[in-house]
Each structure stands twice: as structure tokens, then as C-alpha cells.
Amino acid sequence: SMPPVWEGNPMPPQQSSAVGAVPSDRSSVVPAGYIEPVDRAAPPNTSERIDPTADRFTWIQDRLRQLGATYYVLETLEGRQDLYRFHCRMAVGGNSSYTRNYEAVDSSPLGAMSKVLQQVQGRTTPRL
Numbered sequence: 001s002m003p004p005v006w007e008g009n010p011m012p013p014q015q016s017s018a019v020g021a022v023p024s025d026r027s028s029v030v031p032a033g034y035i036e037p038v039d040r041a042a043p044p045n046t047s048e049r050i051d052p053t054a055d056r057f058t059w060i061q062d063r064l065r066q067l068g069a070t071y072y073v074l075e076t077l078e079g080r081q082d083l084y085r086f087h088c089r090m091a092v093g094g095n096s097s098y099t100r101n102y103e104a105v106d107s108s109p110l111g112a113m114s115k116v117l118q119q120v121q122g123r124t125t126p127r128l
Contacts, residue, residue: 060113086112
């Protein structure tokens, strides 16, 4: 049997609607559970061991939600299997009617997400 693409990934790999023109065998690099819009994102199954990469995915998503993310999507660039684009929509001043878009491209999914988080944190001062 084939080893899983993501060791310790709590969600079974599934075809993601967000990864447009990419063949399904490539889209399994990013588990579909990490691409869902914020309001439908399933919490990770904490009873299973999660590898540090998956852990970091979860941490960045949680952080973006805390900062006011209303939607985000991670996808491979069309025609470029080696590049990932992370797009995030943030509520401005806590008002979801006004949003600002952030986007970054990187050779790793985590890199793209980290870049967007840095952009967002540079713009927003969290109110404690």
C-alpha cells in the first residue's frame, strides 16, 4: 500500500474544489480540510498525532481567524505545480461588510500562508 501524503494528517485526502485546473493526484499535497472557508472549517482531530507542519497550518489559520479573516483559500498556481497561492479576506475594523484582500505566492503552502499572516499583522493592531 502507498504511504499517505501527509503523515499524521487528521483528515483523509480528498479532491478539493479550490484547486482548479490541477489534476487530482497533485492536489493531494494540500489536504482539502485546510482550504475550506473559515465558517465551515472543521477543527483538527486532536486525538491523533499531528505533524509539526499540519500543526503550523492550524496555528496560522487560528491566528488569521483571531485577526478577522472571513475567508481564505490555498491553491496551486495554474500551470505551475511548484508554486502555491494563499488568498485571505480580512474584515476591516471588525466589520465583515468591509474586507481587505491579502495574497502571497511561495514555493511551499506554509510559506505562502506565513507571508499573508505577516502582511496582515503588519496592518492590524489586535485589540486585547
